[in-house]
Structure formats: C-alpha cells, structure tokens
Amino acid sequence: MFSPLSFLIGNRFSRAKQRNKLVSFISLSSTLGITIGVAVIIIGLSAMNGFERELQNRVLSVIPHAELEGVKKPITEWQVVMNKAVEHPQVVAAAPYVAFTALLERGSKLKAVEVRGVDPELESMVSKLPQFIDKQAWQSFSGQQKSVILGAGVAKVLGVNVGDWITALIPNENAQKRLKAPQRIRLQVTGLLSLGGQIDHGLALIPLQDAQRYMKMNNQVTGIALKVDDVLMARKIVREVGNTLPVYVYLKSWEQKYGFLFRDIQLVRTIMYLVMVLVIGVASFNIVSTLMMAVKDRAPDIAILRTMGATDGLIKRIFIWQGLLSGVMGSIVGSIIGSAVALNLTLMIKGLERVVGHQFLSGDIYFVDFLPSQLQINDVILVTMTAIILSLIATWYPARRASKLQPAAVLSAK
Structure with a gap:
C-alpha cells in the first residue's frame, strides 16, 4: 500500500483535472466536509474542556x-x-x-x-x-x-x-x-x-x-x-x-449541589465523541462516491496501466492513496482551523456579544458568565486520526472495484 509508485500515481490522479467536472466538485465537497467536521468537533471538545476547567478552578476551588x-x-x-x-x-x-x-x-x-x-x-x-x-x-x-x-x-x-x-x-x-x-x-x-x-x-x-x-x-x-x-x-x-x-x-x-454540572459536562463530552464519529464518518464516506466516479472516469488510464503490467494490488493502492490524500488534507486543514478557533474562542465570543449587544451566558443562571475554551493536544490527535482512519476505510470498496476492471472490456467499449 505504501509503495512509492502507487503513492505518486494516486497523488497525480488526485491533483489532475478530472474529465468529469462533477467528480471534481464531489471530491472538493468531501474534503470540505471532513475539514468542517474536524474543526467543529475540536472546537466543541475544547469548549467542554474549558467548562470542566472552570468548574474545577472556580466552583470546586471556592466551595x-x-x-x-x-x-x-x-x-x-x-x-x-x-x-x-x-x-x-x-x-x-x-x-x-x-x-x-x-x-x-x-x-x-x-x-x-x-x-x-x-x-x-x-x-x-x-x-x-x-x-x-x-x-x-x-x-x-x-x-x-x-x-x-x-x-x-x-x-x-x-x-x-x-x-x-x-x-x-x-x-x-x-x-x-x-x-x-x-x-x-x-x-x-x-x-x-x-x-x-x-x-x-x-x-x-x-x-x-x-x-x-x-x-x-x-x-x-x-x-x-x-x-x-x-x-x-x-x-x-x-x-x-x-x-x-x-x-x-x-x-x-459538593456533588449534592454541583454534581449535576460535572455529570452534564461528561455526558456532553460523550455525545461529542459520538457526534464526531457520525459527522466525520458521513463526510469521509463521501469519498466513496468520489472514488466510484473517479474509477469510472479513470477507466482508460487503469486499462493502460494494466496493459503495462500493473497488478491488482497496485491499482488498489493507487485509489486508496487518492482517497486517503483527500481525507488527510481535510483532516490537517480542519485540525489547524479548529485549533486556531479553539485558542481564541473566548475572545471571539466576547467580541460577538459586544456586536449583538447580548450576553449568551448569564452569570446568575450558569456557573460562569463567559464561554471558556481549553485546547488539548490529545483531542486534536484523536479527532484527526479518527478522520484519517474513516477516510481509509471509505477507500477500500472503490479501490477494490478499480482493481477488478478488465482492460479488454474498457478498451473495447471505447
């Protein structure tokens, strides 16, 4: 799977202009979906980390x-x-x-x-x-x-x-x-x-x-x-x-009076992990549609490679790399955007509150009157690796279909 030839060809296929513009659009959409999904999940987890930090540093430190x-x-x-x-x-x-x-x-x-x-x-x-x-x-x-x-x-x-x-x-x-x-x-x-x-x-x-x-x-x-x-x-x-x-x-x-806050934060964190798998999974599996159309679009190229001696494994690895590169690109860009927003989330929300003239969290209702955020590198790694793994899984079936194409049938159809 990691042979240089398959990587080079897969990288060239992913960057080359597609014959069918719909393939390019769906490919871009899948990459953007992964980017947005990764960024949003990182921001959400950072907010939960911030609430937990404030609970410990403010509430549990004074009561x-x-x-x-x-x-x-x-x-x-x-x-x-x-x-x-x-x-x-x-x-x-x-x-x-x-x-x-x-x-x-x-x-x-x-x-x-x-x-x-x-x-x-x-x-x-x-x-x-x-x-x-x-x-x-x-x-x-x-x-x-x-x-x-x-x-x-x-x-x-x-x-x-x-x-x-x-x-x-x-x-x-x-x-x-x-x-x-x-x-x-x-x-x-x-x-x-x-x-x-x-x-x-x-x-x-x-x-x-x-x-x-x-x-x-x-x-x-x-x-x-x-x-x-x-x-x-x-x-x-x-x-x-x-x-x-x-x-x-x-x-x-303290659990009798404030335990519900800790339990709610842990519950929301668990839900965020579930949402992470679902959101990134849906975005990643757009790669299936992209690769299925790419396989059809690249059928002549596959036939030529097969006549030149390319094995089933090489063809399969080429399209695995093509799909995986989209997933990796979306994951890395999403993690960068998500981390940048998470590091400045509190200031951004305060600025938005000044613009709209409304405070989103009221101190007499919630245990803090601002939206806290704490970025943890473990969350960034977890979300990024989850997106990459789901992208890898999504490439398997289209890559397998590509490896089963027969050059004679493709060329005769032309």
Missing part, C-alpha cells in the same frame, strides 16, 4: 468539597470534630462556618442571599475565595466591624459599591422556635467576590464571630467545611470521616 453539619442543632464541640476530621489521611484542611439565609436591603432594592460566617485564616486553607476578593479587603476582614463581602452579582442588584452600607434582615427565633420580627443589622460592604458566575449572585460573607453573635450561637457553629485531596472521592471520604466522629452530623459533599 467546600465536603461538609459536616449539625443534626437539628449547631455543633458545640466543633474544635474536637474539626481535629478529628483532619486526622483522616485524605482530608487536607477543615474550617468552621455559620450559614443562614438573610434578606439584604438597600433603599427599595432587596436580595435574598446565603450568608456564610467564616474565619478568614481557616477559610483560606479550605477555599480559594481570597483569590477572587481584593487582597486588602480579605486581610482586614475581622469581627466587631460590621463588615460584609458581597458577591459581585448581589452588589450589582442592590446597586452598591465598596464602602456603602446595607441592611440585613436576619431570621429571629424565640424559645418556642417561633419566628418573630427579623433582626435589622447595618453592614458595610468592605469587598466584592468576583467569580464571574452563579455564586456571585447568591453569597455574602461575614466574619465568623459576627455570625455567631447575630444568630445567638455563642461559640457554636453550623458545621465544618472540609477540603480533600481527591475531589471526585469527596463523598466516600466524608463518609469515612463521619464514622470516626463522636457526634451525629449530616454528611454532605
């Missing part, structure tokens, strides 16, 4: 991998629970938190948010939140100052900036666990959390001591946040930790 939450009441001996949890070899760090829901008010604007009381020093060990907050604001984040760090989306809804004051309406329970008029607490915005996604639109941070005081919890906490070394094994790890604790707690992992 707890797992949580130990008190059953019906706050955790009293939380230091004991936290120390016991970090004894597990796969638990990297732990931090206490107080969580509750509040209604933030600024003039006539209201926004319901999850308020999370955290210890800045311990929280930095389990989360990358400080990376998305102004460094000075995080360093000065401490109790007794009535400070709050708002998600950028929350601040936008309320129309506030750093330094402004807001009112927080916090649920208030009496001894009979009955709600009464909410507490109204004045808080000053000392920083903004800018993740560029859904978390920005529903989270507010306050110091742990202030949260305990507002909720009248003394030294108790709502739960313990854990960071593990293998985020995909968080559910198993938190169960193992729970079995070693001296108190009963709810065991939670």
